[in-house]
Amino acid sequence: MIKGKDIVVIGIQPWDIEIGSNCKDIAKEFSKNNRVLFVNIPISYLEAWKNSDNKIVKNRKAVIKNPSLSIKQINENLFNLTPATYIHPSNSFPGFLFKMINKQNNKKLAISIKKATYELGFKDILLFNDQHMFLGFSLKELLNPKLSIYYIRDNLLIVPYWRKHGLQMEPYLIAKSDIVFTNSLYYEEYARKYNENSFMVGQGCDVSIYQPDRTEVSEELKSIDKPIIGYVGYLSTKRLDVNLIAGIAKAKPDFEIVLVGPENESFKKTELHHISNVTFLGPRPPETLPSYIKGFTIAMNPQQLTKATIGNYPRKIDEYLAMGIPTIATKTKAMKWFKDTVMLGETLEDYLENIDLIMNSDTEEKRVKRIQTGNNHSWTTCVNLMYDKIKEIGH
Numbered sequence: 001m002i003k004g005k006d007i008v009v010i011g012i013q014p015w016d017i018e019i020g021s022n023c024k025d026i027a028k029e030f031s032k033n034n035r036v037l038f039v040n041i042p043i044s045y046l047e048a049w050k051n052s053d054n055k056i057v058k059n060r061k062a063v064i065k066n067p068s069l070s071i072k073q074i075n076e077n078l079f080n081l082t083p084a085t086y087i088h089p090s091n092s093f094p095g096f097l098f099k100m101i102n103k104q105n106n107k108k109l110a111i112s113i114k115k116a117t118y119e120l121g122f123k124d125i126l127l128f129n130d131q132h133m134f135l136g137f138s139l140k141e142l143l144n145p146k147l148s149i150y151y152i153r154d155n156l157l158i159v160p161y162w163r164k165h166g167l168q169m170e171p172y173l174i175a176k177s178d179i180v181f182t183n184s185l186y187y188e189e190y191a192r193k194y195n196e197n198s199f200m201v202g203q204g205c206d207v208s209i210y211q212p213d214r215t216e217v218s219e220e221l222k223s224i225d226k227p228i229i230g231y232v233g234y235l236s237t238k239r240l241d242v243n244l245i246a247g248i249a250k251a252k253p254d255f256e257i258v259l260v261g262p263e264n265e266s267f268k269k270t271e272l273h274h275i276s277n278v279t280f281l282g283p284r285p286p287e288t289l290p291s292y293i294k295g296f297t298i299a300m301n302p303q304q305l306t307k308a309t310i311g312n313y314p315r316k317i318d319e320y321l322a323m324g325i326p327t328i329a330t331k332t333k334a335m336k337w338f339k340d341t342v343m344l345g346e347t348l349e350d351y352l353e354n355i356d357l358i359m360n361s362d363t364e365e366k367r368v369k370r371i372q373t374g375n376n377h378s379w380t381t382c383v384n385l386m387y388d389k390i391k392e393i394g395h
Contacts, residue, residue: 011130204379322374
């Protein structure tokens, strides 16, 4: 464990974002034993003009108008910095101009961070960059941290905004970082091409509400008199294999396929809405999701194999496992992390075989192992692995 350090955290998502964030969860975990400054990335002049009614943009403008609001204390050891500055829009420019403008934006951000760390009395900082390959590109040189950490948890290079300049810049940033952490084996393999100090540390999950012995099955599921194969999450045709789900439903008419979560527009038009043993429940409040998972006979994660999914760590798997539910999922490099507790497959036939195996051979011993695995994949475990690797490389 690392204690008593001063850590600066930057990332793509700000503190005041209204959805869950790996970066925020990691910062909270760091702050249990260290002082942490979580930095909101500044908005550009263009963003301030185009999105003037956006809540976050309004908050940024308020800080720029009154810089005394820049630093907000979140808890005893955790502070949130909103830089009182604008940055220049840069992504649309060609390589040379982009690099020049991006360097200036890095300098603006570094000045704000230096001012805040001075005010807070931070010394000998550790810099943790949650994959902001642009605004974090020059911070190692500008801030001179004792340790620079780059964290990869998504395939951003398939997104046009990041791909345009990131194809060249991210490998350089990986190479010059002191250590790189990833949340999947796929991204570890990618990072090691440029930096041998690259390590997969898994991903944390707040499983505090996923307590099977304290959870009742949702009333909505009690009326279903068939075994349930269920999925919880966003229903997107870009992420989920609709043909696979349909194939399972048609091959297993004695099961009910229950899908819990919001749908994108294309998912609403799929044939799944016309299969009699497929039930759509729509979005449900996050705090109620354990009661739905508790009612599943088998949980599933039928991903498509794409550049977006092959390396992603699916947090829902930890939630399924923490509830002790037998789980089937598409085999990816990231899912190798779960090979001892999740039934993995590549085809419809694999899925059907795994369903039969679960129904015929699941045991209490396997259920207990699933719960232990889900609970072990906590943010504490994830961050402690980071601490161990930092010590291993001599920092």
